[in-house]
Amino acid sequence: MIADKMRELVKNSSAIRAMFEEGKKMAKEYGAENVYDFSLGNPNVPAPPQVKEAILKELEEADSLMLHGYMSNSGYEDVREAVARSLNQRFETAFAQNNIVMTVGAAGGLNVILKTLLNPGDEVLVIAPYFGEYNSYVANYDGKVVVVSPNTETFQPNLKELEEKITEKTKAVIVNSPNNPTGVVYSEETIKQMTAILDRKQKELKTDIYLISDEPYRELAYDGVNVPYLTKYYANTIVAYSFSKSLSLPGERIGYLVIPDQAADGKEIQAAANAATRILGYVNAPSLMQRAVARCLDARADVPYYNRNREVLYNGLKELGFDCIKPQGAFYLFVKSPVEDEKMFCEAAKKHRILLVPGASFACPGYVRIAYCVSYETIVNAMPAFRKLAEEF
Amino acid sequence: MIADKMRELVKNSSAIRAMFEEGKKMAKEYGAENVYDFSLGNPNVPAPPQVKEAILKELEEADSLMLHGYMSNSGYEDVREAVARSLNQRFETAFAQNNIVMTVGAAGGLNVILKTLLNPGDEVLVIAPYFGEYNSYVANYDGKVVVVSPNTETFQPNLKELEEKITEKTKAVIVNSPNNPTGVVYSEETIKQMTAILDRKQKELKTDIYLISDEPYRELAYDGVNVPYLTKYYANTIVAYSFSKSLSLPGERIGYLVIPDQAADGKEIQAAANAATRILGYVNAPSLMQRAVARCLDARADVPYYNRNREVLYNGLKELGFDCIKPQGAFYLFVKSPVEDEKMFCEAAKKHRILLVPGASFACPGYVRIAYCVSYETIVNAMPAFRKLAEEF
Numbered sequence: 001m002i003a004d005k006m007r008e009l010v011k012n013s014s015a016i017r018a019m020f021e022e023g024k025k026m027a028k029e030y031g032a033e034n035v036y037d038f039s040l041g042n043p044n045v046p047a048p049p050q051v052k053e054a055i056l057k058e059l060e061e062a063d064s065l066m067l068h069g070y071m072s073n074s075g076y077e078d079v080r081e082a083v084a085r086s087l088n089q090r091f092e093t094a095f096a097q098n099n100i101v102m103t104v105g106a107a108g109g110l111n112v113i114l115k116t117l118l119n120p121g122d123e124v125l126v127i128a129p130y131f132g133e134y135n136s137y138v139a140n141y142d143g144k145v146v147v148v149s150p151n152t153e154t155f156q157p158n159l160k161e162l163e164e165k166i167t168e169k170t171k172a173v174i175v176n177s178p179n180n181p182t183g184v185v186y187s188e189e190t191i192k193q194m195t196a197i198l199d200r201k202q203k204e205l206k207t208d209i210y211l212i213s214d215e216p217y218r219e220l221a222y223d224g225v226n227v228p229y230l231t232k233y234y235a236n237t238i239v240a241y242s243f244s245k246s247l248s249l250p251g252e253r254i255g256y257l258v259i260p261d262q263a264a265d266g267k268e269i270q271a272a273a274n275a276a277t278r279i280l281g282y283v284n285a286p287s288l289m290q291r292a293v294a295r296c297l298d299a300r301a302d303v304p305y306y307n308r309n310r311e312v313l314y315n316g317l318k319e320l321g322f323d324c325i326k327p328q329g330a331f332y333l334f335v336k337s338p339v340e341d342e343k344m345f346c347e348a349a350k351k352h353r354i355l356l357v358p359g360a361s362f363a364c365p366g367y368v369r370i371a372y373c374v375s376y377e378t379i380v381n382a383m384p385a386f387r388k389l390a391e392e393f
Numbered sequence: 394m395i396a397d398k399m400r401e402l403v404k405n406s407s408a409i410r411a412m413f414e415e416g417k418k419m420a421k422e423y424g425a426e427n428v429y430d431f432s433l434g435n436p437n438v439p440a441p442p443q444v445k446e447a448i449l450k451e452l453e454e455a456d457s458l459m460l461h462g463y464m465s466n467s468g469y470e471d472v473r474e475a476v477a478r479s480l481n482q483r484f485e486t487a488f489a490q491n492n493i494v495m496t497v498g499a500a501g502g503l504n505v506i507l508k509t510l511l512n513p514g515d516e517v518l519v520i521a522p523y524f525g526e527y528n529s530y531v532a533n534y535d536g537k538v539v540v541v542s543p544n545t546e547t548f549q550p551n552l553k554e555l556e557e558k559i560t561e562k563t564k565a566v567i568v569n570s571p572n573n574p575t576g577v578v579y580s581e582e583t584i585k586q587m588t589a590i591l592d593r594k595q596k597e598l599k600t601d602i603y604l605i606s607d608e609p610y611r612e613l614a615y616d617g618v619n620v621p622y623l624t625k626y627y628a629n630t631i632v633a634y635s636f637s638k639s640l641s642l643p644g645e646r647i648g649y650l651v652i653p654d655q656a657a658d659g660k661e662i663q664a665a666a667n668a669a670t671r672i673l674g675y676v677n678a679p680s681l682m683q684r685a686v687a688r689c690l691d692a693r694a695d696v697p698y699y700n701r702n703r704e705v706l707y708n709g710l711k712e713l714g715f716d717c718i719k720p721q722g723a724f725y726l727f728v729k730s731p732v733e734d735e736k737m738f739c740e741a742a743k744k745h746r747i748l749l750v751p752g753a754s755f756a757c758p759g760y761v762r763i764a765y766c767v768s769y770e771t772i773v774n775a776m777p778a779f780r781k782l783a784e785e786f
């Protein structure tokens with residue numbers, strides 16, 4: 001009796017859950033410390049202490065009716081104001097509270113903006129490798145995902161193909177930098193070239209093309225790398241941010257959209273995003289968490305911890321002969337499979353109790369994703385298992 | 394550039410917001426205490442103290458990674474287990490954790506279950522007067538709302554018309570008792586007759602028809618009235634519950650779905666609802682709030698406060714000659730407009746600084762909704778204004 005569209009999606013979910021269950025089963029059989037589960041993007045670094053302090057302060061000081069009550073569907077005005085101010089300080093932007101819509105994480109934000117923008121049949125470009133959930137989000141509003149194939153040299157976007165695939169039906173391009181699954185940060189040069197293409201195509205086709213920047217990993221950047229703020233390069237940019245990784249709050253579902261006034265029909269999009277938040281059943285982002293994150297806009301989870309994981313894992317794997325680009329952000333390594341069929345490689349890894357995700361899940365077969373948001377000990381302890389795996393190939 | 398579907402919805406939102414803004418403007422002009430805003434279902438009774446205690450306890454005792462981390466898309470297993478156990482104790486049901494999906498409020502739950510069930514063109518019956526948002530929720534999944542017209546004698550459902558409007562395309566019936574906007578509780582007799590019709594029609598048409606029970610007001614029931622638990626009357630029942638009103642947490646977005654094993658394809662629906670939660674971008678219900686409400690399943694907001702409001706307002710309006718059925722639940726009165734065009738009546742009320750919602754918003758013109766989830770003082774102070782209004786008609 002379930003909807004036809006859901007049938008396939010449930011089947012895929014079951015596959016992921018099967019992996020999840022297998023991990024749990026292996027942990028039971030061999031002991032959790034002897035299973036090296038690199039399959040999930042679930043932070044292993046706790047929320048910074050400011051989060052708890054902020055929640056306690058709100059519980060102590062705020063009126064219960066305000067703290068837990070309804071507010072505008074777009075969020076508390078003072079929270080949106082605080083977010084705008086923080087962005088302005090950090091990125092020299094000029095946002096005000098009307099540019100911010102508080103959302104149920106970045107996933108909620110992406111759904112709100114896609115609901116707001118897409119007519120059935122509208123095309124949304126995504127750049128492989130990319131987070132597979134974009135397929136579902138775009139399908140929710142009967143849009144069509146158009147995949148730009150991966151540039152496996154640098155994992156910067158394949159801009160030539162991007163330009164070729166823009167049509168009159170292109171409503172949006174989703175970018176994700178620092179990137180899941182590669183950890184690559186799109187350079188300022190990339191951004192300048194990409195936005196020049198979008199500007200040119202907009203003029204040529206007499207359309208508006210929105211650049212949707214999915215930024216859950218913005219704060220996880222290493223070696224002082226610059227992560228360009230895209231609204232400064234292209235007027236039709238919309239940002240979907242999440243506190244899931246920056247404050248290690250993935251379960252709390254809190255993030256925001258930035259909708260600049262400069263975007264085409266910006267005011268209309270702001271009003272429609274407010275309505276879409278309600279209509280999609282979110283109603284508003286969780287109220288206590290809105291207020292809590294507004295007090296923690298400068299706080300960060302322990303990024304150096306991830307950085308140490310990155311260094312040790314990257315160097316270790318390189319030494320073992322694995323082929324991998326050094327990531328500058330997020331908490332993923334995207335490693336070339338020593339055999340063409342990376343699923344076979346994942347199966348072999350599983351025999352050494354190493355759990356990896358095949359690149360096919362990100363429209364980039366031949367690679368595997370290693371999520372290093374695990375404990376440092378897991379990485380150290382996994383190295384002998386990686387060594388044995390390397391020897392097999 | 395916004396989606397065609399969103400255009401009309403934004404216009405409607407703007408109308409509601411205009412009312413909202415007008416209320417704020419009036420409060421500024423005349424002082425908040427001199428404006429009688431009965432337009433919003435926003436609780437004026439604070440969360441019970443157990444909520445704060447529960448949050449503090451979780452912050453103190455729980456591991457941050459668990460407390461704010463990802464869990465199954467359907468929610469923490471122990472939270473779902475606690476919800477199932479509480480239901481079993483209260484309603485002599487036999488649910489287990491797999492029957493519970495934690496959701497982003499009842500609005501989130503309704504969207505999850507409609508996404509799970511509806512194919513484009515499927516019909517969903519709603520019983521007027523009804524919460525207007527159902528139109529949007531059903532439209533999100535390209536379903537078709539079929540309205541059963543109101544029975545203005547008792548505001549129990551018009552069962553004859555319900556039966557006539559069931560077709561092979563009927564996938565679900567949404568009921569809401571205690572009802573928004575009437576406050577009426579559907580009696581056990583009503584439920585028995587309604588479910589007998591559904592059973593008969595299922596056999597006749599060889600289909601499954603799901604009864605979706607939207608229950609944000611379940612705990613707001615007065616005079617010891619019985620609010621039947623619908624899974625006990627009809628196998629294909631799915632319950633959408635919210636803690637928004639029972640614990641005065643509307644901004645926190647926390648509720649759950651009950652999907653019984655006995656429902657047709659129950660197991661499949663449970664799996665699909667888990668996937669739909671993810672795909673719609675909710676990912677999961679807010680984590681800290683899941684854990685907090687699990688500690689407060691027997692706590693309630695101050696229901697006697699609402700009851701006093703109900704008595705004073707109902708008796709006051711009856712004395713002034715207004716025509717209204719006495720509500721047994723929720724926090725709304727649904728009053729017959731003294732003139733056919735209730736919008737005209739609402740405009741007249743506004744001149745006395747009384748804000749009401751026209752019945753047309755609930756597919757029941759000729760009536761107005763008065764939300765009495767306001768302070769007691771607002772009700773007492775509004776009575777002279779209601780008297781003047783009555784004298785005009």
